[in-house]
Amino acid sequence: MKNLKVRLSTPTVNYKELNKIKAIFKNSWLGYGPNVEKFENLWSKYFNVKHSVGLNSCTAALHLSLAVNNFKKNKKVLVPAMTFSASAASILYCGLKPIFVDIDPKTLVLSFDDLKKKYTKDCVAIIAVHFNGQPCEMEKIVPWAKKKKMIVIEDCAQTCGGDYKGKKLGTWGDFGCFSFQEIKIMTSGGDGGMITTNNTKLIKDLKTLSYHGWDQDPLARHKKSLKGNKKIKHWNYSITKLGFKYNMTDLMASIGMAQLKKLSFFNNRRSNIIKSYVKSLKDCKKIKAAFPYEFKKSSFWMFSIRCKKRDLLIDFLKSKKIATTVYIKPLPLHPLYKKFKSKIPNSLKIWKELVTVPTYPNMTKSQLRYVIKSLKEFDRSL
Ligand SMILES: Cc1ncc(COP(=O)(O)O)c(C=O)c1O
Incomplete structure (x- = not known):
């Protein structure tokens, strides 16, 4: 490929x-x-x-x-x-x-x-x-x-x-x-x-x-x-x-x-893409879906992954020319919100493991296969 x-x-x-x-x-x-x-x-x-x-x-x-x-x-x-x-x-x-x-x-x-x-x-x-x-x-x-x-x-x-x-x-x-x-x-x-x-x-x-x-x-x-x-x-x-x-x-x-007019088509396409990700990554040891996706009449946005070696994964995908993002860093970690900090142990631990990978309705089958193959390759390498 x-x-x-x-x-x-x-x-x-x-x-x-x-x-x-x-x-x-x-x-x-x-x-x-x-x-x-x-x-x-x-x-x-x-x-x-x-x-x-x-x-x-x-x-x-x-x-x-x-x-x-x-x-x-x-x-x-x-x-x-x-x-x-x-x-x-x-x-x-x-x-x-x-x-x-x-x-x-x-x-x-x-x-x-x-x-x-x-x-x-x-x-x-x-x-x-x-x-x-x-x-x-x-x-x-x-x-x-x-x-x-x-x-x-x-x-x-x-x-x-x-x-x-x-x-x-x-x-x-x-x-x-x-x-x-x-x-x-x-x-x-x-x-x-x-x-x-x-x-x-x-x-x-x-x-x-x-x-x-x-x-x-x-x-x-x-x-x-x-x-x-x-x-x-x-x-x-x-x-x-x-x-x-x-x-x-x-x-x-x-x-x-x-x-x-296309909204239900968009939601179906996203669901199908995310379903493929979830199914294909089931056997991975170090890469997991960010949360248990339930697909009944859902409207999920982007597929997010949890991986303890998140930063290495991002670099690996970058070398494969696959875009990723870390969409969210807990807000109290930002200077503007520091003074409002509170006890948020789960957020502080989990955000470091989260990364978002390509998900959009007109993503092609070969693009999806390529991202999945790359994710599996990374998982095997750990
Ligand atoms: C959770 C959440 N709330 C609000 C917004 C703001 O949306 P907008 O860019 O339309 O102002 C975003 C944008 O990414 C978001 O992710």
Whole structure:
């Protein structure tokens, strides 16, 4: 087999997205407009939720999910130590304090036992991160959080469209936050995000915060400018909050809608690739799947491996021109988060063994075979 160059991930886009982009260009409306509204409605239907808000990233979704609740400064938010920086940055943006929770050593998501241990009465929210698409124990987290009067935000940046115990991830908590960044499960053209919620009371404020703090939706203003009561000053608006420029655009929404149609195909392809990895590596002595993947209606993102000789493995795969990444280093190990450090023994041990290998829907069979063969070769060499 020749030495292939295997990228970590590539977006899966084709003429269908291109046709949507062409239509948007033809229509001469690229920014925030009717297609965002259309995409939001399709998203709400797909996820069976009352509301969705299209945004420019999952980071924005996480930030707004906290900001819209107006928690008092210095209140605390429980968040796993093993997550991408944006999960915790959203807490700091709101003047709140992150309390880092350890992971379960088997599933690598938030440990429910440690969550209960780290809770104090200053805690106002939990950010449950479905790491790599592995679901957090939402059936335990949500009722417990409710009893403690905390809100639950699901960070679904690494999962999209998967079910957990018969309910879609992103619809268990008060808010679900999704990422459409280029290498995520689906994209809206390089970046993008969405919030889902059933909270009708907060939806207007969410929209207001996403668009400069205006009390009038710009699309609704535009519609009123063309028709309606002449006496109504359609152009008038008030700035009621310190808002952000987080909105999605029609160009992004058009790509997102084409990708949404392919979402179950993407999830099946990823599942099949990960199944091949898991099956082929079963007999390896030193390389293991990062956690026990369960494939029923799942939405896993990238395949992650546990290997005590992780750094040597990365060098070996590099020599084979196979891209890898260490996606997550526990956040309290970063200078910005050092002062929030807490007891997280599992995270501190396990992160050193984790590496992510190429996984994407249009990965070819020969690329997959090549990565598997290389992993086995490394395992035999140990
Ligand atoms: C767990 C997690 N949360 C949030 C984000 C932020 O997503 P975005 O790039 O869309 O802001 C990421 C991005 O990789 C992520 O992995």
